[in-house]
Amino acid sequence: MKWSEMFTSSVGKKWVMALTGIFLILFLIVHVSLNACIWANDNGKMFLDGAHFMGSNIVPRILEVGLMFGFLLHIIQGIMLEFQNRSKRKKGYAVAMGNKGSKWYSRSMGLLGTLILIFLIIHLSHFWVPNRSNQGWLLGEEINLYEKMRFTFQEEWVVIVYVLGCISLAWHLLHGFQSAFRTIGVRNKKYLHLLNATGIAFSVIVPLAFALMPLSFYFGWLK
Amino acid sequence: MMDLTLKVWRQKNADDRGGFETYKVKDISSEMSFLEMFDVLNEELIREGKDPIAFDHDCREGICGACSMYINGRPHGPWHANTTCQLHMRAYKDGDTIVVEPWRANAFPVIKDLVVDRTAFDRIIQAGGYISVNTGNAVDANAMPVEKDKADAAFAAAACIGCGACVAACKNSSALLFVSAKVSHLALLPQGAPERKTRAMNMVAQMDKEGFGSCTNTGACEAVCPKEISIENIARLNREYIMAGATSDK
Numbered sequence: 001m002k003w004s005e006m007f008t009s010s011v012g013k014k015w016v017m018a019l020t021g022i023f024l025i026l027f028l029i030v031h032v033s034l035n036a037c038i039w040a041n042d043n044g045k046m047f048l049d050g051a052h053f054m055g056s057n058i059v060p061r062i063l064e065v066g067l068m069f070g071f072l073l074h075i076i077q078g079i080m081l082e083f084q085n086r087s088k089r090k091k092g093y094a095v096a097m098g099n100k101g102s103k104w105y106s107r108s109m110g111l112l113g114t115l116i117l118i119f120l121i122i123h124l125s126h127f128w129v130p131n132r133s134n135q136g137w138l139l140g141e142e143i144n145l146y147e148k149m150r151f152t153f154q155e156e157w158v159v160i161v162y163v164l165g166c167i168s169l170a171w172h173l174l175h176g177f178q179s180a181f182r183t184i185g186v187r188n189k190k191y192l193h194l195l196n197a198t199g200i201a202f203s204v205i206v207p208l209a210f211a212l213m214p215l216s217f218y219f220g221w222l223k
Numbered sequence: 224m225m226d227l228t229l230k231v232w233r234q235k236n237a238d239d240r241g242g243f244e245t246y247k248v249k250d251i252s253s254e255m256s257f258l259e260m261f262d263v264l265n266e267e268l269i270r271e272g273k274d275p276i277a278f279d280h281d282c283r284e285g286i287c288g289a290c291s292m293y294i295n296g297r298p299h300g301p302w303h304a305n306t307t308c309q310l311h312m313r314a315y316k317d318g319d320t321i322v323v324e325p326w327r328a329n330a331f332p333v334i335k336d337l338v339v340d341r342t343a344f345d346r347i348i349q350a351g352g353y354i355s356v357n358t359g360n361a362v363d364a365n366a367m368p369v370e371k372d373k374a375d376a377a378f379a380a381a382a383c384i385g386c387g388a389c390v391a392a393c394k395n396s397s398a399l400l401f402v403s404a405k406v407s408h409l410a411l412l413p414q415g416a417p418e419r420k421t422r423a424m425n426m427v428a429q430m431d432k433e434g435f436g437s438c439t440n441t442g443a444c445e446a447v448c449p450k451e452i453s454i455e456n457i458a459r460l461n462r463e464y465i466m467a468g469a470t471s472d473k
Contacts, residue, residue, distance in 0.1 A: 001424050006468035010397070010437040011427050011461060081437055085395035088329050088436035094230075094243065095296035095322045097392060101446025107394050109439060179440040185462030187455045 013081060018183035020074040021176050025202070027067055032209050038216065041223045044146025055135060055142050075117060082110035105171040106179070112172040119165030126152050153217035166211035173203035224250045225317035229264065231276055232324045234333050237340075241333065243322075253313040257300060258283060258290065260312055277336040285309040285449065288384030291391070292337055293324040298388035298447045306386065306449045326387055328396035330434040343433040344385050344401060350429035351422035352405045354414050367413050377411035380404045382450040389444035389452075395436030400444040402430050403460035404452045410463055420467035427464055 006012045034054065037047035054060045105112065127148060135142050153159055177199035186195060216222050226249045234241030248264050255263070258280050265275035281289035290307040294300040300310040315321065323337065331339040356362075369377075383404035390398050406423050409415030415422070438457060445454045 001468045001471045001473060003468075005428075006465070009427055009464075010431050010435070011399075011464045012468070013437055014439075014461065015465060081439075085397075085436040085439070088396040088434060089327050090329055091327055093293060093296065093324055093327055094232075095293075095324070097296050097443065100297050101392060101443040102394075102441035106439070106441040107443075175440070182440050182454070182458045183461050185458050185465070187458030187462070189455075192455075 013077060014183045016073065016077055017081070018180040020070045020077075021180040022184075023067075023070045024074060025173075025177065025180070027070075028206050032206050035213055036209060038146065038149070038213060038222060043223070044144075047146055048144065051145050052142060055131065071120075075113070078110065078113050103175065106175040109172060109175060112168050115168040116165065116172055119161065119168065122161060123165070126158075149213070150217050153214040156218070159214045159218045162214040163211045166207040169210070170203050170207035173207065174200065177202055224252060225312070225315065225319075227251055227260075227315065227318070228320040230320065230322045231337070233276065233336055234325075236335060237332050251312055253311070255312045256283070256308055257292070257294070257310040257312065258308050277334075277338045279338050280308060283308040286384060288386035291326050291339060291341070291386055291388070293326060293391055295322055298326070298391040299386075299449055304449055304451045306384075309449075326391040328387075328390050328435070330396065330398070331387060331390060339387075341385070341387050343435070344387065344398070346433065347398070347402060347426055347429045348385075348405065351418065351425040352409070353418070354409060355417055356414070369412060373411045377408050380408040380411070380452065380456055383408075383448075383452050384450055386449060388447045388449060390435065392443040392447040393436070393438070394441060394443065395439060397438040397444070398430050398433070398435040399438035399457050399460065400448065400452055400454065402426050403454075403456035406460045406463055407456040410459070419463070420471060423460065423463040423467045424471070427460075 007016055034050045035047070037050050038044060040046040127145060130148070131143050131145065134140060153162075178195050181195050181199075186192070226247065229246045229248060230243045231246060232241060233244045246264055248260060248267075251260050251263065258278070261276060261278060268275045279289045279291050281287040283290075285306040285308060288306075290299075292299070292307045294307070294310070299305055299307045301314055302310055325331075325333050325337045326339045326341075328339075330343045331341055334340050381404075383401060385401060387398075387401070389400035390396055393400075406426060409422060410419055440454065440457070442454055445452065
């Protein structure tokens with residue numbers, strides 16, 4: 001079987017979604033860890049040092065290209081799969097199965113992913129695009145992202161959109177985390193319990209930490 | 224005894240648009256099976272000179288996988304780990320309305336009424352769900368030792384009766400629980416070793432060709448499976464498939 005056949009079959013596509021999903025989970029760990037530095041209460045110094053490293057060092061900048069590729073692959077293939085799968089049952093049921101056997105969020109990954117995509121576009125236009133366009137490739141001056149956050153999160157609607165984005169992410173992860181590992185073949189019962197527990201913890205803690213960031217600025221919890 | 228209202232999908236043939244017909248059935252015993260209740264209704268339809276409702280059935284013992292009704296939004300009805308033929312009318316009460324539909328999936332086209340064409344499953348089996356054995360006398364049962372754990376897991380996977388409830392329940396019309404059960408059953412046993420790689424690749428390729436959707440691990444298939452086939456088998460198939468693909472010569 002050629003590589004091209006392997007990754008374009010239905011099982012191969014699952015692997016692509018799972019591997020890019022796990023890659024994005026790793027990115028979330030880096031992102032939330034760095035952003036959590038805002039709570040050092042040092043007027044953003046620790047956070048800005050970290051942001052400067054990520055923005056000026058060649059290694060994270062190269063990884064950023066890989067991250068973009070991972071995002072695009074996960075999003076485009078996810079949308080295509082959603083439409084392909086819907087087309088496999090042209091005539092639907094009169095009585096829907098609903099929650100008899102599966103969780104609503106596991107059946108709504110396409111919808112949740114779309115909500116996250118909308119949030120992502122808004123989020124990138126707030127921070128990543130202005131910073132990168134100001135900075136150029138490597139040498140230009142970075143903008144003060146801490147002040148940018150403080151400014152951006154004064155608007156009530158922005159904070160609401162960010163919190164809703166984080167809620168969508170939480171539901172998406174609640175299915176996606178354990179599903180990704182099942183797809184790459186984790187099946188032993190002793191791992192499944194650990195996997196489910198880790199998935200739930202990750203899906204709650206990471207989006208909650210992200211959601212608390214705009215709230216911290218909006219309610220003035222930071223010195 | 225109970226009186227019930229049935230809303231049953233009627234469709235003359237694959238080209239017919241089809242639609243629901245409503246029937247009233249009276250004096251149904253709680254000890255009847257769901258299919259026996261359909262037999263009573265069909266006798267009545269025949270007496271009235273009408274076309275009886277076509278539905279698949281064979282053993283009526285829950286082991287053949289022929290019966291295939293989607294009852295009130297659930298394949299094989301409300302009971303857990305149960306086939307339609309083993310569903311009994313004590314699951315319902317007097318005055319209930321029951322909606323009965325055929326399995327819905329492009330890969331399972333309706334032949335008539337509640338009967339769907341499940342030969343796609345046969346073609347998937349033909350693509351790799353077999354082992355090569357020498358002809359002649361049966362080999363001694365203890366000639367090839369099998370670990371107890373693996374024998375148990377293979378047996379649990381082999382319990383799949385190929386009814387298609389997994390496809391009917393899946394929002395993507397995916398057949399991966401069925402395929403993974405067949406692949407797991409043979410991959411776990413030494414007898415299945417010679418075709419292990421080609422089996423996983425060929426059965427997945429045939430499944431895609433038949434027009435089933437992709438699995439997204441929702442777990443609906445496992446919840447409705449009359450033989451309680453675990454989605455653990457799907458994880459095993461994913462691993463079998465990628466290992467087969469990555470280590471193949473082409």
